[in-house]
Every structure is written in C-alpha cells, then in structure tokens.
Amino acid sequence: MNQTDCPEVKVPFLVFFTVGIISLAENLLVVVAVIRSRNLHSPMYCFMCSLAAFNTIASVTKTWENLMIVLADAGHLEKRGPSETDLDDVMDSLLCMSFVGSKSSFLAIAVDRYGFFVFQTYSYITIFHALRYHNIMTMKRTGVILGLIWTLCAVLAVLMVKFFDFKFIVICFTVFFIISLATICFLYIYMFMMARIHARNIAALLGGGRDRSQHQRRWGSNMRGALTLTILFGAFVVCWAPFFVHLIIIVVCPMNPYCECYRSLFELHVVLMMSHALIDPVIYAFRMAELRHTFRKMLFCSGWKLCL
C-alpha cells in the first residue's frame, strides 16, 4: 500500500460494549417503566416505549455482532460457516428492523405531538375542546398503529435481507431517512411557531400588561424551546448522517481514494449510530417529569412499602 493511504480506524471492542450496555440499560428502563406504571398508559408514552424497544433491539444486536466479530477474529468462530451466516442474516434483519422501527417511532411521536397540538389550538379558541384529542387518539388506536409499525418493520427487514440487492436497500434507507427527517422537521417547526402564536394570543386574551420583564421572560423560554428543537434534530442528524453518507459512498464511488478515506472511519460512524440509541432516552423520555418520577419510584423505592 502507498504511504498516503488511509488506514482503517479501529475502535476497541470495549467502547462498543460499554455503549451497547448503557443504551440497553436505559432503554430497558424506559420500556419497563412505561409498561409497569398505570398512569403512563397514554399514546405519547406508548410511542416512546416503542422507540425505546427498537433501540434496545438495535443495541443488543450491535453488541452481539461485535462480540461475534471479536470471537471470529480470535479464531473461535468460523467466519463463513453456515450457522454463522444464518446468524449474520438474523442480526442484519434485526438491525434493519430496528432502524426502520426507530425512524417510524420518531415519526409517530412527532405526528402524535402535532395532532395534539392542532387540537389544542382549536380548543383554546373554542375553550371547551381540550378533551377532544383524547377521544381521537385512544389507546386502542395507538395499539393498532404500533402493531402496524412493528409488523411492517419485521416484514421489511426479512424481505430486505433475504431478497433484495444491496443498492436497492441503500436507496430505500436513504430515501426513508430523508423523508422522515423532513417530516419531523416540518412538524416540529410548525408546532414551535404555533406555540408562539398561542402564547401571545392567550396572554392577550387574559389581558396582561406588556411590560419589559414579561417580554424578556418569554424570550428566555423561547430560546429554550429553540435549543430543545436544535438538540432533537441535531442529535438525529449527527448520529445518523455519517452512516448514511457511508452507505451512499459505497454505492457511488467505491474506487475513489477520497471516498476510501471516508470509508476507513466506518467503525467510528457505527459507534456514533449506537450512541444515538444511548442519547435518545435522555432527550425524549427523561425530559418528561412523569417518567422521571416513575423511575425514582421504581429504582429507589422498590424495597420499601412506604413509597407508593
């Protein structure tokens, strides 16, 4: 090899293992908390639970795959034996499924928040419609939607791994990624803007005086809202985009040296992808006070009968 080539960057197995275990623990905590506590049985928390479940599957699969790679490199496993390739297929399907599933869960969360928000807009005008959304998005419909998402993901995963061509998979994934990113972006920004109109109109309705301190206070909370949205999208894009660009580069320019240098960072990009499963609960689930309260009860009060 030439002196100027790009050596492959190897990430130690310990990093993969740690990221995988921590993300597994967090997501499992979210899933258990939502399932066990009665007052978290609402559409929003169900979608978050589904997202956490997909992330759990992804982190388990990824960690297991890395374990197998390490074992195979150490010579304990036959790299091309039939059982290993079947297992590889299973793991690839699970990964596809968890990818599509987590994107769909993001979409479902965004659509749920959006739908709720539109109803809230309508409700404050008419003042009495605050309870309508609860009738539209019932738990039964949530269950149906979640069932559809899971079935679709499983079917797609199996089909893709068994039958389709790699290029086709890459194109599908990239298109799905871009569409879901654009939809989520649009929904959240729309809600953000409507929230501002809400705030101003409600304040006008209640007839508060417009003094400087109130204006500054509102500006401060608007900044926080902007920061929250940026974190939400920023994390999504930063964690998933490198991997997607990698997939695109494989298809588009396999022999180009610049592309080769980008591809040499593959393991770093995979770690980024796994760390998205780690930070997802932090930016979605742990920010909700109700869920945090349930965690505290579960983790610290499990032995005592007084904390209920």
Place this chain on the structure above:
Amino acid sequence: MSDFHNRSQLVSTRRSDYVWQYEYYDDEEPVSFDGLKAHRYSIVIGFWVGLAVFVIFMFFVLTLLTKTGAPHQENPDLAEKRHRPEGRLVDINGHQEENDKAFSRPLLDGSPSYFNFYISEEDQAHKKRKLEDKRSSTKDKVGRHLCSSEIEEMHEDIEESGGHQPLNRLIEESKTDRECAFLSHFNIPNFVNLDHSSTLGEDDLLYEPSIILERQSQAHNAHCDTH
C-alpha cells in the same frame, strides 16, 4: 464490516446467476493513492463542517423565529386561505405590541403557505385593531366567535369538563390575578407561556402534552398549583 463480506460470499454461493454490481472493500484490488490533489481526508472534513454549519444554521433560524422583527409585506393571494379553524386566532389577537410581528420577516418569504398565512393574518389584524381599545375588542371578539359558532358543542363540553359557569362570566374573568380560575375552567394547555409562568414555555410543548389530558378532572387545581 464482516457482515458485508459474509453477505457477498453468501450471495455468490447461493445465487450465482445474480451479478453484483458493486465493489466493496475487495482486498485483492487496493485503491491507488497516487496523485491526490487535496488532503486525503477532505471528504470527511467537508462532511463534518457541512453538518456543523447545518445544525448552527438551524439553531439560528429557530432563534430568529423567536424574536420580533421587521414588518413583512402582505401576500394578498394568501388572504383567502381561511379554511382552517386557526384563522380565528387573528380575531382574538387584538392586543399587539408595535413591533410584535413574530413571523413577519424576509426569512420566511419562501416558506410554505402555512407560515405566510399566519403572517398575513396577523398583519391584517394588527392594522385593523391598532386604534381600538384592545382589551374590550378582544373580549367582544371572543364572545362573538364562541357564541356564534360553537353553541351546540359548548353544551356537551360543559358537561364533559364539569364546569358550570356561563360563558360571559368566564370571559369577564380574564384578568391576570384570576388566571387560575380561568384556567381551571378552560383547561388551557400548560405549555402556553403566561404572565407568571416564566418557567413554562415551548419546552413543555415538546414533552408534556399527554399529561394534561390524563388529569382531566383534578388538573384544574393542579394547573393553579404549578403556575
């Protein structure tokens, strides 16, 4: 990485009639690195710089959206898009500051019609209401809209929410010191940033919506307490 190797191997043994179009990481054909003009990691650096610029740009766009800005000229063709119920927002919005046209800025010129809809509606409302007494016009408009279009639904919702006060008294209660009573009857979402609630803002919009619906009957007092 090895799963890609495995897959190519697997396919070549199982389905030899398929021709694989891509070449990926073939160890037998090293990529030549002669005659590189730019730095070898230029794609990587370019990608990350582009990503950082995108995220920062998004943040600035969002913060710009939070500020009040320069007036925006009306789009007359968008004035007829009143089919959504949110169009009534404008009529309640009598109480405007002078510079308070949040979304009326050149940045949103090319944005979807939904956004321009709000801009044009607010501009029209602002121009109409500039010289009126703002508070009374607000109340009148609310009363008129509610009475004219929602009478039947109001009755069933009054029973649903458990409130028993007639509409007029509720409207007259719209003073800041009686916010809590107002909220307790109307169950207004807690993500709205009201006068006293500096700790609540759009953040709550993003993670607290379902909680409001869960505590339908006991939330009336809870809202007061949190505010």
